Amino acid sequence: MLDSVVSAETPEGILLEMRPAGMSARFCAFVIDWLIRLAILYGAAFIAGILGGLGVGFWLILFFVLDWFYPVVFELRRGGATPGKKAMGLKVVMDNGLPVTPAAAITRNLLRFADFLPFLYGAAIVSMLVRADGKRLGDLTAATVVVHQPRPAPKATLDMVTPIAPVRPLSQRDQSAVIALAARAPTLTLERLDELALLAASVQGEAREPQEQVTRRVLGVAQWLLGRRS
Secondary structure (H helix, E strand, O other): OOOOOEEEEOOOOOEEEEOEOOHHHHHHHHHHHHHHHHHHHHHHHHHHHHHOHHHHHHHHHHHHHHHHHHHHHHHOOOOOOOHHHHHOOEEEEEOOOOEOOHHHHHHHHHOHHHHHOOOOOHHHHHHHHHOOOOOOHHHHHHOEEEEEOOOOOOEOOOOOOOOOOOOOOOOHHHHHHHHHHHHHHHHOEHHHHHHHHHHOHHHOOOOOOOHHHHHHHHHHHHHHHOOOOO
């Protein structure tokens, strides 16, 4: 992947890790937003045709508003992303990881004119390619960065686990430990759950099976200890 991880410290002293979006993801988001605006303008053209000269003025005003304020309105919302960015899992934040401010949102979008030069966003493309954080000129001026939305780590569920009996008698302490692991499973990442399940692998038999299977069988033993038999 061409994207890099950058760190930012909040005013509270919390260190945040952000993954700036590469040019390909941002280009796809741009195309989606462009198609949305094009569809709106195309629909408005029918209304403008009915209104005659007044309709032309309405259409020109709508074109101006969409071109300059469409990104600002969406980036100032809670998600910090236009529909295109949201579809690509991106959002705009300040350099310190905080939500984008109104001044920064307006500045970064007004500077799109400079990013467009000399032709078809040539300045923006060069800037994003030479910088590790993928910033265009508008981002540099506004102190903003487009990042990938953090995705929650997958969690384990016990719905698909088949209860199985332990292969050996378990002490009260061991039973409590296995049941406690099952109770914590939905709050753990799959990687962490595999690590903990490996410590209890002896309760389910052969430990040389694939790690995923070992984890499922350990959770199955926990289900059996809880009195579930099917």
